[in-house]
Amino acid sequence: MAEVETRRGLSEAEAAARLRDGQGNASPDGSSRSLWQILAANVFTMFNGIVFTGFALLLVLGRWQDALFGLPALFNTVIGVVQEFNAKRTLDRLAVLNAPSARVLRDGAEVELAPERVVLGDLLVLRPGDQVTADAKVVETDHRGPRGLEVDESLLTGESDPIRKAVADEVLSGSSVVAGTALAEVVGVGADSYASKLTVEAREFSLVKSELRGSIDRLLKWISWALIPLILVVVNGQMMAFGGWQAALASGAWREAAVGTVAAVIAMVPLGLVLITSIAFAVSGTKLARDQVLIQELPAVEGLARVDALCLDKTGTVTTGEMRFDSAIELAPVPGWEAILGSIGTDPGANGTARCLADPYGSRPAVEIAAEVPFDSARKWSALATTGFGSAPDRAAPDGACAPGTWVFGAPEFVLTGTDSDAARSALRRTGALAEAGLRTLVLAHSPEHIGEAEHPELPAGLTPVAILTFREQVRADASETMAYFKKQGVDVRLISGDDPRTVSAVAREVGIEHSAGIDARTLPEDIEELAEVLEREHVFGRVTPRQKRQMVHALQSRGHVVAMTGDGVNDALAIKDADLGIAMDTATPATKAVARLVLLDGRFERLPGVVAEGRRVIANIERVSKLFLTKTTYALAIGLIFGLLAWAFPFLPRQLSITDGLTIGIPAFFLALMPNADRYRSGFLKRSLSFSIPAGIIVTAAVLTLHFVARAIGPFTEMELQSASTLTLAGIALWVLAVLARPIHPFRVLVVLAMYAGLGLVWAIPFVRDFFQVTWLPDDLGLLVVGIVAVGIVLVEILRAWHRRRTAA
Structure with missing residues (x-):
């Protein structure tokens, strides 16, 4: 591949040539069946052969009065074709509406394109909130600035924690930018991209x-x-x-x-x-359909009525995928800690968890920041250095002032582990207990020492835990009622996620799932029979990989269960395809919607009992x-x-x-x-x-x-x-x-x-x-x-x- 100039990207002529050469980002058709396949499946059947042969014979004999039986057969064929084609057309429309736009450099200028117009060698301009539309390699980030590039790969891996990306690292199609900016050269397009490879098998049609x-x-x-x-x-x-x-x-x-x-x-x-x-x-x-439930295949309406094992993906199905602030526990009276939280929450580059602090603390007075260390998913903390009212220990803090020094915000076991003090040990015990209860916990700590910007920053000495912050995942309002309905109907619910088992367990308890002690999927057996034995006993699983989700479906089916699987990410697609009934949420990727039998178009989990009743x-x-x-x-x-x-x-x-x-x-x-x-x-x-x-x-x-x-x-x-x-x-x-x-x-x-x-x-x-x-x-x-x-x-x-x-x- 020709070297691409970092700050100019491809020219329009080069891009057009590569598009003509088949190096564009057109994805394989995600529809379940083509129009011809739909016609063939509904028209060329042995049943129709018998009926229409008799129909033709009577017409040849001039006995049209005796050929009335041909009309029901014709209506049956038409109804089947029309209904399935309408579902296909609706889904294709959904795929178009959900397709993100791509921002690339062409001739040194930023251009917004449809994803299929991106070509091999294009330079993607990535900013917070963007979805990566093709596999790419990072060629430049703002790592010298206040924060580097971080992407959310949960749709691909099920892991909700952001991943830090450096120069030469690969960013995968289907992931989303949560912090930082970057230029990334496209190295995989269309069917060669990671997301497309993951869904090729899932897109194979099966009734x-x-x-x-x-x-x-x-x-x-x-x-x-x-x-x-x-x-x-x-x-x-x-x-x-x-x-x-x-x-x-x-x-x-x-x-x-x-x-x-x-x-x-x-x-x-x-x-x-x-x-x-x-x-x-x-x-x-x-x-x-009037209730915003898309039926992709006619008999799917029957499916959920027969289901006795419902596997729910936590993020995006039972929860909205967003975190919400729960509480703050003050540990030490250090002035200005609430204003620091407000500054963290209102930072334009804040991740989803940090943004939850904007509502309770965003109205605090602004803090003067001397230096900043951005959050890194590897070190699990961020830091702010502030100037204030002086460092003399006997000097009182004026009203509204913030204590000078360094404020560190992050995971307690990473922030406080190296701090040998009674306060740190006590804080770790408390955060551990809160984590066992399923809350996501972060700690805000303060040190009078100043931390400067560095390529590899280290925690300052003398950290004192100031406050423990707890967060909960935003559970869908209708989830508990829906779970109660399934319990009453004898449907066994299993909650499955790529997140920490303790977090998954807390969500399970909140929505009323029994047997909610979370199991770490990394400890699960590979053997299908042994896995089936575990699944008969346990109902809540964390750290589940896409491959394991599919194995879980197969294991339950091996025990005679009729299995339904919900999800929204590409990582759910294979499990959704192999389940007896696959259900996609409104936030699902187009590929996942393409293999699902039901799509909840408005994302309302409470629609499922209505589908059961209809079935x-x-x-x-x-x-x-x-x-x-x-x-x-x-x-x-x-x-x-x-x-x-x-x-x-x-x-x-x-x-x-x-x-x-x-x-x-x-x-x-x-x-x-x-x-x-x-x-x-x-x-x-x-x-x-x-x-x-x-x-x-x-x-x-x-x-x-x-x-x-x-x-x-x-x-x-x-x-x-x-x-x-x-x-x-x-x-x-x-x-x-x-x-x-x-x-x-x-x-x-x-x-x-x-x-x-x-x-x-x-x-x-x-x-x-x-x-x-x-x-x-x-x-x-x-x-x-x-x-x-x-x-x-x-x-x-x-x-x-x-x-x-x-x-x-x-």
């Missing part, structure tokens, strides 16, 4: 783990495999019902056989279950309506198989199945899926659904078979009369299945069920509707047979309900 979606996908897989032999049986049965293959092909009856085959096959697929599930997720996503509503309602769909799948499979083996014509037209599907499943399921439901989550959704649906489907199958056996014995009936009787028999029992699943009784649910009965009556009462669906009024004897069979079916469904309730309650 959120969803029991609902997993169960539905598993069902579709089973049904798809079952369809291969069933289609052969059904096709053969339909052709034989029209006089055999040769006769059907010669007479054109194969067309009717094809329609019957499509009706049987499509009936076997739980057509609306995927649609209703997608609608329920989409409605929940829209509702949560539980979705799970409980989808389980309810899934029993309707799986009952239909069961009787469709059974009827198709039995009628095919008996070589009987399939007893329904596709349009007639549209009646039963719409009235007994589709329309009521839509309302039931969106109703309030506070049932707690229980695993085993698929097992419970099938244990009800399979017997219910067998009841319906037995009813339709009984109808056909008896009808063939009591007299000849037309094909339309038998199809109409079959439709009424199926609808009558399936509507009672709906009535059973709609319990406990609720006025709205009762209204929905009654409306479906009324709808069935209207199909027969309105002539043109009756003609469209090709149904007719039944002869008396056939009508009485239908009523008797439906009555027996209702009784059997009630018996099934009682048995199922006892079984699932056990």
Whole structure:
């Protein structure tokens, strides 16, 4: 790389050339999936292949009236694509809004640029509050002035203490300048930068783990495999019902056989279950978006309802990331100590902890400072030399004056350790006790000796501890209430941080987390099984590295826990990605938001209980309506198989199945899926659904078979009369299945069920509707047979309900 002139930087021509050569700072796309990937995942599925093949066949045969089932499949696909694309677009917009600007030297002048316009070799101009936009090497600092360069790398490492940087040291992209200024030459851009390397693995797309979606996908897989032999049986049965293959092909009856085959096959697929599930997720996503919760992937709304282990990153999640002043304990009556604290707090280059002193002490009279030693994260103290009212021990201090000499402010164990006095030992004992209580403690000490500016300053002799200052992290106002909610709901909370375990422990106690003795993560075992054992016992951890956060997620998952992880830094990204549900705060880096399933856009921790409640509503309602769909799948499979083996014509037209599907499943399921439901989550959704649906489907199958056996014995009936009787028999029992699943009784649910009965009556009462669906009024004897069979079916469904309730309650 060509040498860059320190005070001029690159020329605009050089920068443009390097940008063209691919040496710009463009970061890899952080979006979860591209538009094409979203389309492919939602369109090219086996489910859609089955449905749209049948749809196309009926259109070719000119039976568009029987192809109505294609519309729900189309709506399902559109809803999935639109919802996921909207989430992607929102997230991309967030990334743009959160991107910092960069300040560089070009042709000797400072220029502000978008981060992606920075090129290799640019000179970054770094000042307090700036975020470093590319990896760079410090070429010049103001170390000869009052303070050097210090950066906060907490978003990368989890450590909240600032790091001092000297010439030739590297500053990493994603870190922030907290004190001092510097010029730094860019040495790593785009995908080669530290932050990008850390998030490459995290940005690989993976679907959120969803029991609902997993169960539905598993069902579709089973049904798809079952369809291969069933289609052969059904096709053969339909052709034989029209006089055999040769006769059907010669007479054109194969067309009717094809329609019957499509009706049987499509009936076997739980057509609306995927649609209703997608609608329920989409409605929940829209509702949560109004509450400033971004759902990146539809089933993520289910995730938090299933979580039983919630790992919280302390800084930025439970706390606001800011320190607050707690108290001052005066140890010695040295004049002017409060004014010194005011000077420290109002210094423009003060770090976050020191700035907390501005409010309580900033109004004190200004102090005349003769010399200053800036705070250094390695030595853990800063110092001010003051002139005052004289050094004679018998000279009294005038009002408002400050004792002359040197004032040292910093960590007690660094400031007082070399001071052998009773006062210093007593102060260390007191600060130790306060630290054990989780408070961050600093000490202000005074020496009559003067300290001058030096490259490597040393503490003056004769230091006397004057005051102990305590600080607390600013805990979010909603944190305690949210923790109480999770405790009540049986969710185990673990607080994880890169900070001192004692500090983390204090925050844990403040928000009501039990077992809050902090564990130093440096003592944790490497073995996953041993780590899992520790995590089952302990709940508060400090000094946790990004790698350990990820290991903790894996260890909890190895014990069967459903794990949620919150965070805001790049260091949290991998753990958030691997968790069953990743949650990013509003302050999170764009890369962390890109891999999270939920983003709290306003950073309000209290939103999480609302997400839990919404997830539980979705799970409980989808389980309810899934029993309707799986009952239909069961009787469709059974009827198709039995009628095919008996070589009987399939007893329904596709349009007639549209009646039963719409009235007994589709329309009521839509309302039931969106109703309030506070049932707690229980695993085993698929097992419970099938244990009800399979017997219910067998009841319906037995009813339709009984109808056909008896009808063939009591007299000849037309094909339309038998199809109409079959439709009424199926609808009558399936509507009672709906009535059973709609319990406990609720006025709205009762209204929905009654409306479906009324709808069935209207199909027969309105002539043109009756003609469209090709149904007719039944002869008396056939009508009485239908009523008797439906009555027996209702009784059997009630018996099934009682048995199922006892079984699932056990």
